[in-house]
Amino acid sequence: MPPVHPSDSRFSGRSPRLSASRRRFLQLSGAALSGAVLTNCARNIGSGSTDASPASPASSSGGGDNTLHVYSWSAYIDDDLLKSFEQETGIKVVADIYDSNETMLAKIQAGGGKQYSIIYPSDYMVGQMAELNLLSPIDKERVPGYSDLLAQWKSPSYDVDNKDSIPYAWGTTGLVYNTEVLTKPVTDWSYLWDNKKQLSGKMTLLNDVREVMGFTLKSLGFSNSSKDPKQIEAAYKKLAQLKPAISSFTTDGWRDQIVVGDLLLSHAYSVDGIDAMASNPKLQYVIPSSGATVWTDTIVIPKAAPNVDAAYKWIAYTINPETAATVLARLKFATPNRKTLELLPKELRENPALIPPDAVLKKCEVLANVDTATDLYDRYWTQLTSG
C-alpha cells in the first residue's frame, strides 16, 4: 500500500459530521438489509424446495399463462420443436438446459427452480426427487397415448406406476465389438471371461461402478442392483479374474481406438455404440442375452410448477408419436411408446442394437438405488480399479 500522503487528510477531514452520519446510515441500512434477507431466506427456501407449496409467494417468476419454462438436457430441445409448439398452442416456451442430473437437483434445491413447469430427470433422479417431495403426481388422464407405453415402462422400478414421471426416451448399456477379428458373434457377458486371452489388453469397460458391477451381477444371474453382500462379493471376485485382461476403465476414451482397430471389445452406452457402428461397419453393438442395464429419461412436473396446464400441453405435444419420433431418430435414442416406435425410420426401428427383442428387453433392468450397499460397491470398485 502507498504511504499515507497529504491528500488523505483532504478527503477524510473535510466534513467529519457528514461522514459520521453517513457511516451510521450505512451501518444501519446494512444491518436492516441483511436482517431482511436472512429472514426472507429461511422462509423462501423452506417453501421453495422441500415442501414447496403452490401458493408460495416466491413463485413469481415465469408465471404468466402464456410462458412455459422448461429445464432440460440440450439434446431434447431444438428450435423447431419450440416454434411449432408455440404455433400450435400459443404458449411461449423458454428452455434452460443443464449438464447433469446433479446440477439440476442442486439448482432446484437451492431455490432456483421455481419458474420451471417441466424437467427431464433420468430414472434414478426421479426416485431421489420424489423422496425429496419435489414432484407433483402425473394425472394420467391428461397424458394422451399413455396406454401405448411398452410393458417395460408401465411401471418401472424407479417410479412405480409412473406416479410422478412419464418416460420419454431410453437406451441400454451393452458391448461393442469388432466382427472382423472376433468372428464368433458375442452374445452374452460370459464371452468376456471365456475369451480372456484373446481380448487381453484389447478391451475396455465403462468407468462406472454400478454399470460394471451390474453386468457382472447379471452374468452371475443376480439383479444388477443387488444389495446382498455375498452376491456383491461374488461379482467382485469374478471381476478380479478379468482385471488383468482389461485395458482400461473408460466411458468415452474407447471410441477412437475401437474404430481404428486398436481395441476389440468395449463396454458402451447404446448411443455411443450405434454411433461407432455408423462410422465403422465392422463394429457391432450387442445387448447381451442375460440382460443389460437400461436407462430412461423422463418428463416430470415439479411441485412448485407455476404453469401446470401448459406443462400438460407440453407433455402431450412432445410425446405425441410424430414429434417424439423426429427428435429421437435424430438422437438415436429408443422410445418407450409403441406408436412412436412404429414411426421411427426403418433402419432404427429394426436395429436390435437400439430396440432389443422383447425376450432380451425383459431381462434388462434399471439400476435401482442400493442405498445401504453403496459403500460396499464403492469399496470393491476401489479395490478393483486401484489393484
Place this chain on the structure above:
Amino acid sequence: MTSPHPLAKFRPSWQLILTLLMFVFMYLPVLVLAFFSFNASPFSAGWGGFSLKWYAKMFSDERMLSALQDSLLVAFLAVMISAVLGTLMAVGLARYKFPGKGLYQGMSYLPLIIPDIAIAVATLVFLASLAIPLSLWTVVAAHVVFCISYIALVISTRLTGLNQHLEEAALDLGATPQQAFIKVLLPQLMPAIISGCLLSFVLSMDDLLISSFTAGGGTTTLPMEIFSRVRTGVKPDINALSVVLILGSGILAFAAEYIRFKGDQQQLGK
C-alpha cells in the same frame, strides 16, 4: 546466463529443456485439438483428410451461436459494470482511510479464492430468498462479483507504482478533484483497467458453474451448452468452436499483455 565459452551455446541448458517441456506439456493438447478440427473423420484416431465441414457445421448450428451470443453479452455487460465499480473500488481503497478498510480489502479479494461452486450456490440462494426471477441479468450480476475482484486487483497493483505527486500537482494548479481524477489519474490507470477487463472477460466466458446456477429465462452460455451436449457424444464441431475461442481468447490476452507492456514502458520512460 550466456557463457563466454563458444561451445556452451550449442549445449542446451537444463533451463531451456525445462522451458520447452513445460511449453509442450501446456500447448500440445491444444495443438492436437486444433489439428483434429480439420479432420474429415469424426474420430480422432484416424485422419480422414482435410476438411472444413466442422467449421461449417458449427457456424450453421443456431443453438450454438445463440449460446455464444449469450456468453458474449454476459461477459461484455459484466466486464463493463465491473470496470467502473472495480476502478472506483481500487482507487478508493488506495486513497482513503475509513474504519473497516482492512476487512473490506480482505473481503473484496475473497471471490478470487472462494471456489466457484460456493459463489454459485450462495448467489442462487440469495436470489431465491429475495424472489428475484433468474434471467440474463442474474448471470451478469453473479459474474460482476468475481470480475470486480480481478479488475480491482490489477488496478491496485498499478496504483502502488504510480507517482502520486502528479495528481497533487494537478490539484495545486487549480483542477477540481473530478478533473484531476479524469484527466490525470484515469489515463495513467487505463492500461491496468483494460488488461483487467480482458482478464475478467476471458474468465467470464469460461465460467460454467456460476452461470448454470444463476441462469434462467432461456439464457444459455456456451460452456453450459457444450457440457449438456457431452452426454450425447461430442462431435468435432466442438473442436472447431474451441479453436475459434482459443484464437479469440489468445488475441484478447495478447492485446491485454501488449497494452500493459506499453503502459509500463511509458511509465518507465517518464
